[in-house]
Every structure is written in C-alpha cells, then in structure tokens.
Amino acid sequence: MKSFENIDVKSVKEAVGLLQRFHNEKKSAAVVGGGSELLQLMKDRVATPDYLINLKTIPGLSYIKEERSAFRIGALTTLTEIEEHKGVQEKLLFLSQAAGEAASPQIRNAGTIGGNICQRPFCWYFRSANFTCLRKGGEICYAVAGDNRYHAIFGGGPSYIVHPSDMAPPLVAVGAQLKIAGPAGEKVIPLEKFFVLPQVNHTRENILGPGEIVTEIQVPHPKAGTKGFYHKVRERLAWDHAIVSVSTVLQTQGGAVREGRVVLGGVAPTPWRVPKAEQFLRGKKVDENTAQKAGEIALEGARPMKDNIYKVALAKSLIQRALLASV
C-alpha cells in the first residue's frame, strides 16, 4: 500500500473544502467511511490517494430517521444498522434483507450505505495490477475478449463492468433520493440519476464531481398496497456478489398493478431498471403468464457476451418469481 496522510475532519463542509483544495492542487484524495472498500482498493493499488479524508469523525452522519413520508438515512449508517432497524424492517423489509445479504457480517458492520452505493467495480481485470484496463485509464476493456462470465448484459460499452452494490437496485426500485454536499452547497437528486453508464464516462460509476460527497439517502415510505421483493442469486451464499439480483416494488389495487418498478442488479454498469416491463405490468393482474411475459420483455435488448448468456435466462426467471412473490 502506498503511504498516505489521514485527515480527521469535523464537518461535511471541512471535508468538501479539503477535497476541493486537493483537487485544485492536483493531489489525490479519497474520502473514507467504513473503509472496507477503499482499503482493499488501496492494497490492490487501484486507488493510491495521498490523502484520506476520514468522514467517521464528523458527528451526526450515521442515523436512520423515520419521518412522516420517508426514512432519512445518514451516509455513514452501516449496513447492519439498516438491516436491523425495526422501522425499516416493518415498512421496507426487502431493503433490510438486501442489506443483510451484502458481503459478510464483518463487512456489514463496518461498511456504510454511502460507501456501498459508491463502490468501484469488482471486475477481475479492474482489480488486477497486471491489467491497465479502460476504467483505470488504459486502452481496452479486457472483458470484451477475455473471461466475461460476470460482466454486463445491458448498458455495456466501451466498458462492461457490472455495478456491485446490493443496496442500489432496491433503493432505486423504491424511488430513493440522494443528498449530495459539494462546493456549490447541497442538492437532492433521484438515486437513479446518480449512476452513469460507461458510454457517458467509462472511468466513473457515478456523477460525483470534485469535492462532492454523498451525505444522506432518503427513502420514501411505500404507498398503500405496495409490496417489495428482493432476491439475489450468487455462486455462494455468503460474501459474494450477485450474478443477478432483482428488486421489485409493486403497488396493486384491486388485484391489478397500479405502478411498479423492476430493477436488476449484477447485469449492467448501473442498477438496471426495465421500464418496458414496468409499463407492460401497469393495469395487469400478476399471474404466471404476465410474470413470464414481463420477464421476457425485461430481457429484450439484452446483449450477452460470450460467457454470460446464463444471466439472461436467470434474470428472466428471477423477475417472474419476484413478481409472483410481490403480489
């Protein structure tokens, strides 16, 4: 690991100021929350910051506040805290489950929700010192000609990573908003708009600009008649990324879908909404047939690579099962 200087900051403002200063001085700096992600990136020398800005010393960035229409979750809240929160379990059980299925207990105890949605890819080329890949400023995405069994079937090109976050897809499904602090002050955006496809920028996974930090996630309470579902398929049952995950949030009325979101994880460089399937479901009763059809519609346009065709079939099947379980 490269040597670095650690700076304990006392406020978001101080952190933003430092980030901006280092950016202007062309020094590399990284913010650290739980550290479970950044530390590994530094050990692998994917990240080689000169300065670490330690957010854990900022008071009051870890909380779950249940307000009238939404939960407000501080960026430093750990996944374990989300998993175990009574209010979250009551209103958004699938979100608690998603938190509980991420990584391992030790990582969930340290890892924060802010860090989770800002994770870098777990692509094996990206993480290896022996490949200077496109996302690290190199010339090629090695997944194209290489072993791409875990790579994208949607939204790929010129880079084919999949977004590793377990929390992002269910948060997008439930319509979460994100609060970002930056040099120009605070802004709130839909989480969905936070992630960027490689065709927009192939070296970043999100829109955070210089000096910007995620400070809060706002999760609206589901409307009456809403049911959510989260299911993650992986190769081993603990400490593994999704091959495919599916998050559904459906609001039904009189047996028919009023509105709903279906979001896939593990299939694209961002959490992947399938709007055509969502549209198809609107006004329909969910049964074996519609669920199957929705799965098929959702996977239209999938572009599997040579080693990941399985993801297409798995995603179809998972959507079908998730929809049937959501009503």
Added chain:
Amino acid sequence: MEMTEIGKSVRRLDYETKVTGRAQYLADMSVPGMCHGKILRSPYPHARLKHIDASKALKVPGVMAVLTRDDILHDEGIEPFYGPVFKDQTIVAVEKVRHVGDPVAAVVALTIDAAEEAIRLIDVEYEELPAVLDVHQALKPGAILVHESIKLPSSGFADLAELKPVEGTNVCTHFRLNRGDIDKGFAEADHIFEDTFTLPATQHSFLETHACIASVEPGGRITVWATTQNPFVVRTQLANIFKVPVSKVRVIVPYLGGGYGGKVYPKVEPITVALAQKAGRPVRVVLSREEVFYTITKHAAVIRMKTGVKNDGTLIARECEIHLDTGAYAEIGPRVAKKSGYTAAGPYRIPNLKIDSYSVYTNKPPAGAFRGFGVSQSAWAVESQMDIIAAALKMDPLELRKQNGYDEGDKFVTEETLRAVGLKECLDEVAKSIGWETKVQGLKGSRVEGSGETNVKRGKGLACMIKATITPSISCAVVKLNEDASLSIYTGTVEMGQGSETVLAQIAGKELGLPLQTIQVLGVDTDVVPYDLTTSSSRSTFHMGKAVQLAAQDVLRQLKQIVMKEYGVPEDKVTFADGKIRLPETQLDYAEVMFKRFGMQGGTLVGEGQVKTSVKDEYGEKSTSAFWFVAAGAAEVEVDSETGQIKLCKYATAVDVGKALNPLGCRQQLSGAAITGIGQAMFEEIAYDNGQLINPNLVDYVLPSLGDMPSVIDPVCIEIPHRNGPFGAKGIGESALIPVAPAIANAIFDAVGVRIKDLPIKAEKIFLALEEAKARPLI
C-alpha cells in the same frame, strides 16, 4: 486421570490452544534482528529476462540487500537448480520467467513497507515470448518449449526413476500402464463408451499462507522456521542448494495452518535462506494470498476414457489418456501423473488396460500435490463414466460398482494382492445413509419430487475410489519416559489440523498404560526429532503411529529388563497392565522402577521405533502401497430445472479406516475432506486469461461458505483392520474427498438427466446442458 483408550473419542489435545488463539503460527513469530523479505514476481507468463537493474531499489532507506540471478549464478556456495524430481526450478529466474508470479528478484529491508517500495523500483527488461497456455497447445508438434533443457538430479525418488522428460517436447513425464490385451478386450466388449472429462486448476486454500523465517550463522549453519509438511525433505533440499551437510540445516515447524499437499517440498524456504545469507540478518517472508496462487496449485486435467463393457455390466477393457497440466515446473507432478495412471481403472477389476498418463509443462504456476494426489483427477472420470455405463445398460449404479469392485485378495492393476479393502462395505453404508432404495424406484419412473417448487427435481448419486500411500517410506520415532512416569514423544509428523498429536499420544498412552494428560507430543525440529519422510499421503497414523507404538514397546522392554535385574524376577513373571508392572507378589509403577534404576529421582528411558516400507511386502510380493485406502461417497441434491441452481441436501461419506483410534477425530477429518471436495466439485476454479490469473484472491476465487454446505454430512468409519497399522489403523486424510465430485455429478444426472463432464459443476453449466437437451430432438 483416566487411562488412554483406543477407539474411544477424545477431544484433540491442541483444542484449547487453538480455539483461544494462543497457538503460534509462523507469521506470528519473529527472531531478534529480523528483517523482512518481499519477492518481485513476473507479470508475464513467458519472457526472456534481458536485464535487471536494482540500483534504485538499493537506495530505498532500510533496504539491506537485493537478490537477483547474479547472486545465485556466481556464488560457489549455491547450487542454483533444485526441485523434488527434476532440477528445473531456480531460487529466482535465471534466463526466463515461465509463469505469471515466477520470482524474479527479492528484497530484504528493515520494514515491510521499505521492502515493498524497493520491489517496485527494480527495473526489469523482459522480452515477451509466446506462452504455452494449456495442455493441448503444449502437446502440438513444434510447440513453444517451456524448458529447452532439464537438469536431472544425481539421485532421486526410487518410485520415479523410470520417468524422464521427453526431450524437445513439453512432456514432463509419461507414465504407461499396460495389462492384458487391449485390442482383444475391446473386441470382446458388447458396448464401448468414450468420454472426455476435464477439471480445472484449484487452490489448497489453507488459512495460513506460506511463510518462512531464515537465519544463517557465520560458518554456514542454516536455521529455518518453515510452514512445511515435510521438514526433512526441505532440510535435504536446502542442504543441496546451499552445499552443506544436513546436520548444518535445522528446520523448525510450528503448528501448521493447514497443508492439504500445498506445503510439501520447498516453497518459500530457498529464497528466504538466500536472502538471509545475503543480508547477513534473519529474514521473514510471508506470502500474500495472491502469491500463494502463484506458488502452487492442483493439477488441471483432461482425461479421455474409453471403456469396453459386456452386456451383463462386466468391465473388460479400458484405454485412458490423462493429461495433467503441471505448470511451469515439474515439482511433484511426475508422481501425481503416475498415481492418476495407476487409478485410471478405479477400484475395479479390468483385465485389459492401456493407460497413458502425462504431466505436461505449460506457462502456468506450478501444480503439485493436492489432497487426493492424482486420484481426485482420475476418479472424476472413472466414477462419472461408471454412471454413464449404468444408465446406458439400465443397471443400478451401486450394483454395477459392486459387481466389478475389488474384493479382498483381488489383484490390483500392478498385479499385487489387495488386502484389507472394505470397498463394498463403504458403498453399502453410503447408499444406506442417503436411502438409495428410493432412488432405484426413481429410476423406474417415480422420481422423487422436490419439496416446494415443482421445477425442483431431486436426485441421488454415489461414487467410490481406491488410492495408494507413498511407498517406500520411512518414519522414525523416539519416546522418552521421564522420571515421574510422564512421556515425551519426538516425531517429525507435522500437526496441521489433522489431529496427529492426539492420535500419536493415544497410541503411546495405550501401549504404556499412561493417561493422555501425562503425555506431551513435541513440536517438529529436525535437530531434535528423528527422521520422517513426510506428513502427507495420509500416512502418519499408519507409519508414525506404528513407529510410536514400537518406541513405546521399546520402553516397556527396557522397564522389563530393569525389573528383572533390580528385583530378580524371571522374564515370564513380569507383565504390564494399566501403567503398572505386575510381579507375582506385588506391582510397581514406572516411577518406582526408574528410581530403582537411577538411584534417585531422575534419568530417562529412551525408546525408539522405526517403520520402513518397501517395494516388497512381508510376503515377498510387490507392494506399490503399504496399505490401500478405499472410500465411497453419496450425494442427494435438488436441482432447479429452470435455472440449474443446485442445492446439496445431504452428503454421506464412508471410509475404511482400519480402526478408528479416535472416532471423533476420524469423523471430523472425513467431514473436512468432504467439505473440501464439495468446494472442488461445485465452486472452485482458478480462472486464466492468456496465462494471467484473474481471480488470485478469495473474493473472486469462490470457496464455498457454511451456508452452501448440506444440512447433513454423514461420516461413517468402516473398520477392516490392517495387519501392519497400529491397532489395525490405516490413513484417512484424503479418502473422503475423492468421491465427492462424481457423486454430486451422478446425483445431478439422476435429478435432471444432464451429464456435466467439466468441473466445477455450476448452475450455469446445468442450465446450458438443460437448454441443449431441450433443443435436441427426442429419440
């Protein structure tokens, strides 16, 4: 204190030390003045080393020395070439690098950080060469050569003497086994089956990575603390490399954090000693997990198997070609290939055989010993094909195995007589454990439906195996009876989690009638303990256990002599029971006798035991193995016929253990082997991209988690006593692992009718096979 019993479960003696975290492992240790070593490794699978410049590295504050090829080539005190079979390895690369991760140079520094920084500042100019990426490519005529020439050792292993590299090719060794008349055999067959099975390179995945502390005294005396399963082999190899007598090399082995074959033969020791020598300071090198992936792997294999069968299921002929990817260095690959070849007929009587088993050089990290040693490769093919045959002949796979399986007194493929082989007992036990009868009904069409979702199908499968132990071999033991009648045991057996300390203490305790609490098994130090070949090949209980038993008997003999002399009792009137010496009128305890002998409380009685096995047994008959392991395994699975997702519901394993000295320890070891086998069967695979390892870490290399284990693992000990084992015991370390993969593949076939011939069996492969089956027109 309770008397030591055999056949009664005892908690392992190292239990508390280990669960309380007090056990010392090598990476926890340091010695005064110790520096830290780091290794620069090749980023290329194959390249010529043109130029190395370490001048910048040497300027890093804290750096003591940099080791490059110049140090090993121009030092009269170093023999640069080494290796257990062929001398094809060097401490650091000399002319070429032959795999990604091949050591190129190394640094000693006062801190790990300084060593790491210095490594990055060594300038190396490579000329990239085309790389040999797999066995197919390696065997093509005119293929690029991994080694242009190979040095043979002046003396080597007796059992490998006939195996030589094939010059001008990448064939490291070619083992041939011919029996009967293969053409006639196939001519007599009613059915011929031909299949190709493959399995990937995998990792041993011990918790403790390889590590070493080395210290070289002026005058050349070398001390190493090593993470090794065979300290005496490491001692010999270091003595050869550094040109000193073995008495000048001391190898100390703390508790080993798992071995599984990945810690036999020199690994990180030669480079650590070279660093310590150059720096003039003790040096510690601890490999990272990634470096372990570059250090040793299990052989990937391609196995083509053609078998002739009579209508009634009798196996009559087999032709088999095994290609084992041994990577860039031979390591112990030649013996792995030989053992694969020997077991390509499985545990079955097949009169006509033509077996060709090759170890093949490629530009990949070296492959070596792995729990199951060549048999986990061959058995994958043998046992998968048995079920292919059974299905085609509409026979019960269990019956087909029993019909052809070895019985007591049968001849093995080497024409030697098999004794103490409880193969069919193992098969029957695992079949019983998973309720095989309901499966046979399944075959008739009433397949057991999985609970819950209707697309979930349930299936059952089994497999069995036979394996040899390394022969000839040597184990020596010394026990010391102390003045208070407590006992110290000195052996070279390495406690690496298998429970050897406990079982050796039990054997000595039973023989001498001493409670376990009075017995201490000492750690391994080659300056102190007598010679032992290796803690591998499932040999320690059988060989070292016997040596300890003989050493204990030696003490009894000495006690008897003392009693006869000091108390004037005739020999036939002295008997032993429960730690006491019984005389006609009275009984004495050992401490009293010791006092009598030495005239005060003090003194030591030293007992010695030696076990040496040879290529001939005590009947003068050929002996490829001092004893034979047999085992069977059975799996019950549920498979989602829509997505291919697999759930392993139950796994049963039965092993002929000879005699379960510590039944709890045996069951734990069988379960442990089964768990490793489950990983190999369904999860693990080193992934390569043009010679680069792309998953050399435990995030991307998928080891199973607890949740992936079946809710029931049923380990069963079958006891067919072996005449030469201590109290009839045989070795069991590897047996239970070997049948796992084919048993699971067979269960999956039973469940959904698709045959996976390529490990690991992942949901994706089942799904694709199901899709292919759907696309195929029904016949």
